[in-house]
Amino acid sequence: MKGIHPGLLAEAEQRGGIYWFAPEHALAVIREARQHGLLLLGIDGAYLTPNSTQPSLDDSWDYGAQSVPDPYLHAFRFIKDREAKRLHFEIVLAE
Numbered sequence: 001m002k003g004i005h006p007g008l009l010a011e012a013e014q015r016g017g018i019y020w021f022a023p024e025h026a027l028a029v030i031r032e033a034r035q036h037g038l039l040l041l042g043i044d045g046a047y048l049t050p051n052s053t054q055p056s057l058d059d060s061w062d063y064g065a066q067s068v069p070d071p072y073l074h075a076f077r078f079i080k081d082r083e084a085k086r087l088h089f090e091i092v093l094a095e
Contacts, residue, residue, distance in 0.1 A: 001093060005027055043089055047087060061078055
């Protein structure tokens with residue numbers, strides 16, 4: 001993930017080339033993306049178990065398909081609203 005601090009990437013669980021962040025780290029990625037002007041394309045939520053990654057469409061958002069005035073603020077609230085669900089999040093940024 002270009003533009004994201006390596007220390008933050010180290011906090012993620014990497015599976016199949018995808019960085020899955022716990023909510024607090026996903027929020028930090030969103031803050032960094034905003035600070036560096038990185039375009040936020042989407043959020044994918046998933047339940048991680050030791051042996052599987054179970055995507056949750058109800059806990060995902062595509063900013064290309066569903067536009068919002070401030071995607072960074074929306075993403076922050078979207079993740080905060082789901083903290084109790086024990087999800088991990090992929091933050092999809094433009095390259």
